[in-house]
Amino acid sequence: MFTGIDIGGTNTDIAYIDECIIAKKIPNSKGFAAAIREAPSDCRLAISTSQALNHLITGNGSSVRTITIPGPGLVYGGAVKGAVSPRGEIMEPIDTEEIEHLLRGCRADAIAIAGKFSVRNPMPEEIVRDIARQFFDDDRIAISAPLGGLNFPARITTTRINASIKATVVSLIRMIGKNHSDFRFVTSDGGLCGPERAVDNPSLLYHSSPATVALGARYLSGKKDCLVVDIGGTTTDLVPLTDGKPVLAPLFVKGKRTMINAVVADSVPFGGDSCIRDRLMKFRSANARAFGGGEPTLTDALNVLGAEIGDFCRSDCLDRHKAEEAVSEYIDTIAGIIHVMDPAVIVGAGYLAPLLIPDLAKAARTPYLVPDHAQSANAVGAAVSRISMSLHVHADSQRNILTVNGTEYPLSGRMTDDELVKYATDILINMARKEGAPSGDLHDIVTSEFSAFTVVRGGRAQGRITDFVISIAPGISVEAP
Amino acid sequence: MKTGIVFSSSYLHHQQSETHPERVERLSYTMDQFIEEGIFDLPEIVLIPPKKATRSEVLSVHTDKYLSFLEEASVTGGMIDIDTRIPPGLIGDALIAAGGAISGADAVLNQDVRNVFVLCRPPGHHAGPDRGAGFCYLNNAAIAVRHLQRRGMRRIMILDWDAHHGNGTQEIFYRDPSVLFLSVHQYPFYPGSGQIDEIGKDEGAGYSVNMPVHAGSSDQVYSYLLGEIILPLAENFQPDCIVISAGQDNHFTDPLTGLALTARGYAGLMHEMTILADTICFGRLVVILEGGYSVEGGLPYTNLGIIAALAGLDLSSIREPEILHDLLNRSISEMAMPGAIRMAADLKKTLRPYWNCFG
Numbered sequence: 001m002f003t004g005i006d007i008g009g010t011n012t013d014i015a016y017i018d019e020c021i022i023a024k025k026i027p028n029s030k031g032f033a034a035a036i037r038e039a040p041s042d043c044r045l046a047i048s049t050s051q052a053l054n055h056l057i058t059g060n061g062s063s064v065r066t067i068t069i070p071g072p073g074l075v076y077g078g079a080v081k082g083a084v085s086p087r088g089e090i091m092e093p094i095d096t097e098e099i100e101h102l103l104r105g106c107r108a109d110a111i112a113i114a115g116k117f118s119v120r121n122p123m124p125e126e127i128v129r130d131i132a133r134q135f136f137d138d139d140r141i142a143i144s145a146p147l148g149g150l151n152f153p154a155r156i157t158t159t160r161i162n163a164s165i166k167a168t169v170v171s172l173i174r175m176i177g178k179n180h181s182d183f184r185f186v187t188s189d190g191g192l193c194g195p196e197r198a199v200d201n202p203s204l205l206y207h208s209s210p211a212t213v214a215l216g217a218r219y220l221s222g223k224k225d226c227l228v229v230d231i232g233g234t235t236t237d238l239v240p241l242t243d244g245k246p247v248l249a250p251l252f253v254k255g256k257r258t259m260i261n262a263v264v265a266d267s268v269p270f271g272g273d274s275c276i277r278d279r280l281m282k283f284r285s286a287n288a289r290a291f292g293g294g295e296p297t298l299t300d301a302l303n304v305l306g307a308e309i310g311d312f313c314r315s316d317c318l319d320r321h322k323a324e325e326a327v328s329e330y331i332d333t334i335a336g337i338i339h340v341m342d343p344a345v346i347v348g349a350g351y352l353a354p355l356l357i358p359d360l361a362k363a364a365r366t367p368y369l370v371p372d373h374a375q376s377a378n379a380v381g382a383a384v385s386r387i388s389m390s391l392h393v394h395a396d397s398q399r400n401i402l403t404v405n406g407t408e409y410p411l412s413g414r415m416t417d418d419e420l421v422k423y424a425t426d427i428l429i430n431m432a433r434k435e436g437a438p439s440g441d442l443h444d445i446v447t448s449e450f451s452a453f454t455v456v457r458g459g460r461a462q463g464r465i466t467d468f469v470i471s472i473a474p475g476i477s478v479e480a481p
Numbered sequence: 482m483k484t485g486i487v488f489s490s491s492y493l494h495h496q497q498s499e500t501h502p503e504r505v506e507r508l509s510y511t512m513d514q515f516i517e518e519g520i521f522d523l524p525e526i527v528l529i530p531p532k533k534a535t536r537s538e539v540l541s542v543h544t545d546k547y548l549s550f551l552e553e554a555s556v557t558g559g560m561i562d563i564d565t566r567i568p569p570g571l572i573g574d575a576l577i578a579a580g581g582a583i584s585g586a587d588a589v590l591n592q593d594v595r596n597v598f599v600l601c602r603p604p605g606h607h608a609g610p611d612r613g614a615g616f617c618y619l620n621n622a623a624i625a626v627r628h629l630q631r632r633g634m635r636r637i638m639i640l641d642w643d644a645h646h647g648n649g650t651q652e653i654f655y656r657d658p659s660v661l662f663l664s665v666h667q668y669p670f671y672p673g674s675g676q677i678d679e680i681g682k683d684e685g686a687g688y689s690v691n692m693p694v695h696a697g698s699s700d701q702v703y704s705y706l707l708g709e710i711i712l713p714l715a716e717n718f719q720p721d722c723i724v725i726s727a728g729q730d731n732h733f734t735d736p737l738t739g740l741a742l743t744a745r746g747y748a749g750l751m752h753e754m755t756i757l758a759d760t761i762c763f764g765r766l767v768v769i770l771e772g773g774y775s776v777e778g779g780l781p782y783t784n785l786g787i788i789a790a791l792a793g794l795d796l797s798s799i800r801e802p803e804i805l806h807d808l809l810n811r812s813i814s815e816m817a818m819p820g821a822i823r824m825a826a827d828l829k830k831t832l833r834p835y836w837n838c839f840g
Contacts, residue, residue, distance in 0.1 A: 070798065071802060072782055072802055073514065073518055073782070074785070074789060074794060074795070074798060075794075075795040083802045083803070085802070086513040086777070091802030091804045091805075092803045092804065116517055150517045151519050151522070152517050152518060152519060153519035154522070257519070257522050451493075451509075453493070453504075453505045453506050453509050454505075454506065455506065456499070456504060456506060460500060461499055461500055465509070
């Protein structure tokens with residue numbers, strides 16, 4: 001059985017998929033552990049933790065001390081001595097006394113360690129991490145090398161995110177592990193990753209919701225080219241799919257670029273919990289009155305107009321005229337955007353989709369589909385997703401070193417480009433298999449950003465440097481029912 | 482206002498041979514450094530794609546006969562000299578390099594950016610009107626200057642700080658008083674020209690200014706010449722735009738030259754040039770890459786220093802790694818500074834009839 005769990009802001013959705021789909025909604029007030037216990041221990045389990053982690057990352061959160069090892073170049077805060085060259089050679093050693101002195105008086109909750117070019121040689125970061133372990137638990141220390149790609153400022157930002165959420169992810173893994181020996185997390189690109197990879201790079205789990213919903217909507221509707229309209233509590237997310245795939249792009253958090261690759265979604269700050277004051281507001285103050293809140297929301301407006309959502313009698317305090325105005329404002333705003341995007345068809349997802357999508361489609365003059373279980377598209381997407389993985393490969397044949405996401409592998413002799421890609425493909429496949437990917441999910445392997453040049457010293461060719469990214473794209477598992 | 486970087490992957494295409502000093506590897510580590518520093522995500526930076534120069538743009542500088550020769554030799558390959566072979570397809574790469582200089586100049590003139598760094602290959606400053614030489618085929622800087630003039634700029638100042646004398650550029654503008662050409666270069670050295678008595682001819686007399694310096698010349702020498710010669714002349718000439726032929730082969734790690742400039746020194750020079758440009762020509766500065774062959778130890782740090790200075794970023798960490806400090810100390814010649822002082826005095830005397838600032 002394929003089981004998907006999506007921890008939302010208010011509820012946790014669970015979807016069981018076998019010959020049929022069973023979806024459940026469990027209020028978060030009952031505790032996340034209750035939802036985990038619901039899932040049978042022998043199922044294939046995938047969990048989307050997006051909302052819980054989003055809150056941690058965008059809130060004030062824990063205080064993180066950043067230690068950067070920038071070497072020569074631009075100026076970065078928290079700099080300590082040490083430098084790595086673009087080729088990964090140590091140009092200046094770490095001053096261990098400086099690090100010890102710095103950490104001895106440090107009162108931060110977590111430590112983020114990021115070195116320039118650490119993805120070409122992680123050693124300076126590892127030396128600082130080993131010293132930090134004398135002062136902090138390992139689940140409060142994050143380094144940047146496992147993030148894989150070049151972009152030091154983005155790695156600093158992402159490593160800070162990782163340091164702030166690593167302890168939460170580790171305790172989540174322990175808690176899930178009590179009931180399930182084998183499970184995976186949904187990542188920001190809509191794929192899955194194993195717990196070990198999540199600990200190395202917890203940011204992989206951030207902002208997975210739009211990707212998960214898009215994948216679920218695609219599975220439930222069978223539509224490959226469409227616009228998924230996910231009506232959530234605080235936002236309505238519009239995710240275009242082409243040939244079944246969403247567009248991925250680097251994610252910005254608080255205005256700063258990260259190394260997180262996430263689904264591109266047009267997010268409009270209107271959702272079921274958007275409160276109604278003089279008009280429909282672009283923020284959430286609490287739950288809808290129908291779900292125990294104090295102020296009327298878009299959900300309550302729908303109840304006033306005839307829906308029977310939650311404790312719908314509590315919605316009656318809202319004036320009918322105001323309810324109509326609020327729903328109209330929602331429809332006009334979203335339909336205007338959809339009309340410009342001009343999709344072949346819109347696929348609705350989210351709890352309010354059956355109630356709002358028909359009117360939205362009519363106003364946007366676009367065909368629509370609201371598949372069965374659209375309310376649980378997020379959990380369905382988690383359940384049917386497959387392992388995805390992206391490796392940044394840097395081969396330096398003069399130094400006989402291959403670095404893959406900051407980890408060094410042996411490189412013997414001079415390989416042709418094809419041999420190198422094959423070598424990296426084998427590493428990728430082995431890593432994916434270790435995380436439980438079935439063979440059928442390992443065919444969609446893509447090589448991108450390929451570049452190569454010859455290293456010449458003393459007028460003679462001494463080696464070749466090759467860079468590329470090799471990935472298993474996210475998608476629906478071949479084993480999904 | 483922002484700083485532009487003109488670059489595209491087509492600048493990693495040209496290659497005379499795998500082991501030639503002017504090879505793809507020159508820009509590979511620089512681009513790694515730029516990407517790792519997040520340069521292209523900075524709000525101060527705009528990436529500008531290069532266009533291909535047209536025939537008429539090239540013919541504003543080079544002869545039709547020479548351009549036709551390059552076009553024909555590019556079909557099957559050919560040779561200008563032992564250092565400057567013509568690989569098949571060369572003309573396409575050379576036109577993109579020259580076109581990049583034009584794209585950069587346009588971005589400055591259109592006020593899309595305040596200043597621009599054109600990271601093009603192959604370089605251009607040894608190419609004269611009817612010949613290429615010294616790894617150069619089309620004179621990118623000269624083509625940009627003529628383009629600027631076609632768009633209304635009257636007086637252009639070119640500062641060529643490549644370690645080698647910019648003989649091609651000098652030849653192109655030798656009789657032209659609308660272009661003030663200044664070159665600081667190692668001497669004696671390739672190409673053998675660039676002595677202080679080469680000052681231009683006819684109406685252009687006094688508009689070619691050569692500052693030959695000894696091997697081992699350091700940041701101090703360049704800073705001295707900036708204050709003594711370059712800034713006074715620029716203020717006297719009052720250009721509408723400044724073009725810099727930025728050769729990064731003065732760096733102390735460069736394998737082909739013997740100078741001793743540091744990345745910080747380069748950044749400092751460029752910082753002074755941005756202040757100068759702000760003072761006399763509304764910040765208009767078009768910087769075009771020429772030589773520079775220290776692919777690992779020099780170019781990533783010098784090119785970053787230049788872009789940081791152009792964009793007004795904090796330069797306090799633009800420096801060389803510790804591992805190179807001994808080499809730097811060994812590269813500096815104590816004879817260079819006294820030599821530069823004598824040369825500057827002689828040069829002022831030579832130029833006095835032409836420039837009030839030396840009167």
